Amino acid sequence: MIEFGHGTHVGLRRTRNEDTYYADAALGLFLVADGMGGHQHGEVASALARDAIVDWVRKGKSLAEAVHSAAARLLEHTQRYDDALPMGTTVAAIRFSEQDYEVVWVGDSRIYQWKDGLRQISHDHSLVQRLVEAGAIDEVQAKRHPQRNILTQALGITALDQLHISMAKGRLEAGMSFLVCSDGLTEEVNNSRIEAIIARRDLAAQECLDHLLLAALEEGGSDNITAILARIH
Numbered sequence: 073m074i075e076f077g078h079g080t081h082v083g084l085r086r087t088r089n090e091d092t093y094y095a096d097a098a099l100g101l102f103l104v105a106d107g108m109g110g111h112q113h114g115e116v117a118s119a120l121a122r123d124a125i126v127d128w129v130r131k132g133k134s135l136a137e138a139v140h141s142a143a144a145r146l147l148e149h150t151q152r153y154d155d156a157l158p159m160g161t162t163v164a165a166i167r168f169s170e171q172d173y174e175v176v177w178v179g180d181s182r183i184y185q186w187k188d189g190l191r192q193i194s195h196d197h198s199l200v201q202r203l204v205e206a207g208a209i210d211e212v213q214a215k216r217h218p219q220r221n222i223l224t225q226a227l228g229i230t231a232l233d234q235l236h237i238s239m240a241k242g243r244l245e246a247g248m249s250f251l252v253c254s255d256g257l258t259e260e261v262n263n264s265r266i267e268a269i270i271a272r273r274d275l276a277a278q279e280c281l282d283h284l285l286l287a288a289l290e291e292g293g294s295d296n297i298t299a300i301l302a303r304i305h
Contacts, residue, residue: 073304075302076097077281078093078278078301079278079281079282080092081289083293083295083296084293089115089296091254091297092122093122094125097302101126101166103163103165104165104299105117105118105161105181106180106256106298107121107161108160109159109160109229114159120145120146121227124141128142135174136237142227143178146227150228159228160227161228162179162226162227164253166250172242172244175194175240178236178237179198179223179226180223181194182196184266185250186267186270190266190270195238197238198222199224200219200220200222250304251301251302252300252302253297253299254295254299256295256297256298257288257297259295260288260297261284261288281299281301284299285297
């Protein structure tokens with residue numbers, strides 16, 4: 073059984089919420105998309121990507137195939153209008169089957185797993201993450217780096233032949249929890265506090281999720297904040 077909580081907040085400094093999400097236990101699909109871009113606005117990009125992924129998953133495509141098709145649909149949309157500025161979106165998604173899970177991501181929205189400890193499954197497609205992997209900076213410096221929000225991959229912006237869709241798979245176990253979130257959460261709330269909230273078994277999944285959103289707002293709420301917490305029972 074999947075118990076889940078979900079929510080989004082515009083934050084304290086933005087006037088528009090360009091994040092979106094989808095949570096459907098029956099389909100086993102949970103995703104977060106963080107939009108960006110010109111006067112077409114990021115909320116259009118994130119919503120188009122969300123709807124395309126859900127559509128293709130329902131038609132039987134794998135999660136990676138659905139994300140690739142969503143990227144193609146976004147690029148087609150921007151090319152259809154001569155005056156359209158580039159617009160794109162991140163995506164982080166997880167699909168549950170009876171005994172397994174599959175995750176995919178593009179950009180810097182994240183997927184975490186908790187079971188006796190928090191583990192980040194995804195890795196950011198960002199300039200700063202490249203610098204960390206190259207040994208040029210450490211994780212502490214990365215958190216303060218002025219270019220930490222520059223992405224190296226995004227749906228609708230990265231050409232299809234250069235798009236890298238990261239994937240991971242695993243077996244489900246009772247007691248596991250999964251967090252899918254935009255960087256509006258992880259920019260404000262560190263992993264130890266995220267873990268402390270997720271680990272609380274005295275709270276329902278929705279209550280834990282509400283605490284995560286509140287924590288991000290308490291720390292400044294500088295961006296849109298979106299998250300889904302799914303527990304496996």
